[in-house]
Amino acid sequence: MEGAGKAGNAADALAAELKELKDPEHRKFHTHPVGVRGVIFLSYHPPKHEANPPDIVEVVMGVVKPVAETKVLKCKHATRLIPVQHSCFASLEELKKLAGEQVPKEYPGDPENPEKQLATYSIFFEHRASAKFDRMAVINAVADLVPKNYKVDIKHGTRTVVVQMVKSTCCLTFLDGFNKYSKLNLKQLAGVSDQ
Secondary structure (H helix, E strand, O other): OHHHHHHHHHHHHHHHHHHHHHOHHHOOEEEEEOOOOOOEEEEEOOOOOOOOOOOHHHHHHHHHHHHHHHOOOOOOOOOEOOOOOEEEEOOHHHHHHHHHHHHHHHOOOOOOOOOOOOEEEEEEEEEEOOOOOOHHHHHHHHHOOOOOOEEEOOOOOOEEEEEEEEOOEEEEEEEEOOOOOHHHEHHHHHOOOOO
């Protein structure tokens, strides 16, 4: 009789775990199709009981770094993973406002010593199915906010401001190693051809 009780407990535990996995409130990732071919937003919602949940950049880099190190691609359909830390309506004015709030937090300058170089940076801009934006106007809108302690290095910047315009949404992300990790292109990191 004792074995039947253990089997019942295991079955009950399994049923409870399956119920929790199917419950949308308990899923960490939610998909949001945006109507642009080849683009999907995944929102990340860490469990409420986690004391120090990782931020979205840590989650994405936790996928990217092992691919770069092992050259093994474990996802069949994803080409690039780009975390989105901040978003706003896709307009130059809204981008300037959002960047004006976030750039000083991510790129604190040294006003006492403006000649001291703290790091190199680049600005990466892409747009998909959105209104035509003047590339240099977008780049300059962000670059004008970065303190002079940071030197522009387009190809080898250690830090990158990623600006993505997708339909009517502007996404802003601050990354270290964006260029080092092939602009987060998983297939390039693994050495897999697109064919």
